[in-house]
Amino acid sequence: MGGTEHLSVERVGAALVLTLNRPEAKNALSLPMLVGLYDAWLAADEDDEIRSIVLTGAGGTFCAGMDLKALAGDGMAGEQYRDRLRADPDLHWKAMLRHHRPRKPVIAAVEGYCVAGGTEILQGTDIRVAGEGATFGLFEVRRGLFPIGGSTVRLARQIPRTHALEMLLTGRPYPAREAEGIGLIGHVVPDGTARDKALELAELINACGPLAVEAVKASVYETAGMTETDGLAAELARGWPVFDTADAKEGSRAFAEKRPPVYRRA
Template structure:
C-alpha cells in the first residue's frame, strides 16, 4: 500500500498520508509520492484545489523515529533507492512543502496528531481545518533533533514569536482550539469533520475563477518579506494578466445575468 494516496475528485486533488499503524509517520517514499503529487496538481489545469489529510483519524506523527531506531515497517513498493542514486534528493523537502509550493491552494484537514513533521508540513499549507481534538507541536528538541521541515524559521512568521518559541523550545503540544487561538489554523470543527469541511472549502475555491485564485496565491507566497511598496509593484503584472483574461469578462457578465460563471481558465 502506498505511503501516500493520491486521488482526484472533480477539480480537487486529495493527498492522504497513509501509514495509519504508525499514525501516518513520514518516510522517504511518502515524501517522494507527495512531491510528485504537488507537481502533478500544478501542471494539471483541471485541478483547482488540493486537500492534504491523514488516514484513519490522525494527520501525521512526524518522521518515523521507530524506523530510524531500526524498527522498519515497509509497506510501500516505491523504488526510492533508484531515485536517490539518480541524485534527486530534492523531493524530501519538496514533499514537506518546504522548498516547493503548488500553484493551487493546499487545504489541510487535521484529525488526531499533527506532531513534529505533521506540524511542519502544516505550515506549508494555505488553509487549515482542525478537529477540536487534534494535537499540534514541534517536539524535535525533546529528542535532541532539529526541525528541518522549516519550523525554526516559519513558525514565528505565522504565529506570535513568543508563542512559537515556547512551542519550539519546550516541545509542548497544543489542542485544535489553542491552534486556532494562536492563528496556526483557521477553522476548528468537531472531531471527525475536518475532511468534510476541507472538501466544502475546496469546492468553493474550485468554483472561483482559477486564474484569479492562482494569481492571488502567487502573490501571497512570493511577497512575504517584501515591503508594501515592493509587494504592490510585484503584484501588478499578476493583476493585469487576470483582468485581461476572458474569465474576467465572464465573471461580471454572469453576475449581471444572475447565473453561475463558466470559467475556462482563459
Template sequence: MEPLPISTPHCRIERDGHIVTVTMDRQEARNALSTDMLVGLADAWQYISDEPEVRVGILTGAGGTFCAGADLKAMGTPSTDPRVLKRSQEIPDFHWKGLLRDSGSLPTKPIVCAVEGYAVAGGTELLVGTDLRVVAESATLGLFEARRALFPMGGSAVRLPRQIPYAFAMDVLLTGRSITATEALAMGLVNRVVPDGQALDAAREIAERVTECGPLAVQAILRTYRETLGMPEAQALQVSDGIGWPVIGSEDAKEGSLAFREKRPPVYRGH
C-alpha cells in the same frame, strides 16, 4: 474514486473533478513519514501544479490520524516498490518537496489541510506548509523537536513566527509542548475547529469554495504572497501589479463580470 497511478504504498492520491485529495496512509505507524510517503507527496504536489483542470488539493491522513512525524529509519530506507525507488532517485530533494519545505517547488494551487488525531513534529510541519487548515476538536499538534534535542528541519523555525504572533510561535517551538485544536485556533495557526470525524468534510467544503473562484485569480494571489514575502511595500506592489494585471484582462475576469450582471454562476476556464 480510484487512486491515481502516482499513488504509493503509503500515500493515496485521488482526483474528483477540480479537487485532488492526498491521503497519508501508513496507519500501523500513525502515518509517520517514510520514503514511500514522501515520494508520493512530492509527486502529488507536482501533479496538482501541472494539471490545468486541478484547482485545489486536500491533504489528510488515514485512520483518524494525520501524521505522527518523521520515522527516521523508514525515511532512510530505500523503498521496495520499484516505481517509488525510481522516483526517489529522479526527484531532487524529494524529502523537502514532500514536506512542502522547498519554496521553489510548492504547489501553485492552494492546499487545504484536514487534521484528525495527531499532527505532531513533522505532522505540524506539513500543516504549516499548507494554505488553509481544518482540525478536529480533539486533535493534537506540536513541534516536539527541542524536547528531543532535535531541530524542526521542515522549516517551521522560519515559517511559524511569520505565520502567527512571535510569542505564540516561540511557545510552540521552544517548549516543545503539545497544542490543542482550540489553542491552535486562538493562535491563528488554523482556520477552523470542527467535531471529530468531520475535518475532511469541512476541508472539502472549503476546497469547493476555492474551485468556485477564478483559478487564475487564486493562483495569482498565492504567487504574489510568496514572491513578495519580505519585500518593502513599494517593491512588493510592483510585483503584485505585474502578476495582477494579466488576471484583470483575462477571459475569466470578463466571465466573472458578465455572470454577475446576468445573475448566474460564472463558468471559469482558467484563461
C-alpha cells in the same frame, strides 16, 4: 492518478484529495509517502482540471512526523523508492513543502496527531482545518533533534513570535483550540469532519476563477518579504494581467446575467 502504498489519491470534483495512508504507524513519514506526495504536488499543478488540493490522513491521524525507528537504524519502509532520492536529494523536502509551493491552494484537514514533521508539513499548506481532538506540536527538541523542515524560519512568520518560540523551545503539545487561538489553524470542527469542512472550502475555491486564484496565492507569498512599496508594485505586476483574461470578462458577464460563471483558464 498516481499514489503509493502509503499515499492515497482521490478526485472529488475539482479537488485532489491526498491521504497519508500509514495508520498503523500514525502516518509517520516513509519513503513511499514522500515520493507519493512529491509526485502528487507536481501532478496537481500540471492538471488544469484540478483547482485545489486537500491533504489529510487516514485512521484518525494526520501525521506523527518522521519514522524515528528508521532514524535509529531499523530501516525505513519502501526501500524500492531509494533510487528516487538518489536522483533528487531534495525530493523529501519538496514532498514536505519545505521549499516547494504548489500553484493550487492546499487545504489541510487534520484529525488526531499532527506533530513534529506533521506540523512542519502543515506550515506549507494554505488553509487549515482541524478536528477538535487534534494535537499539534514540534517535539524535536524533546528528542535532542532540530525541526529542520522549515519551522525555525516559517513558524514565526505565520504566528506571533512569542508563540512560535514557545512551541519550538518547549516541544509541548497544543490542543486544537489553542492552535486556533494562536493562529496556526483557521477552523476547529467536530472530530471526524475536518475532511468534509476542507472539501467545503475547496468547493468555494473551485467555483472561482482559477487564474485569479493562482495569481492571488502567488502574490501573497512572493510579496511576504518585501517592503510595502515593493510589494504593492509586485501586486500590480501580478494582478493587472488577470483583468485581460477571458475568464475575467466571463466573471463580469456572468454576474451581469445572474448566472454561474464558466471559467476556462483563458
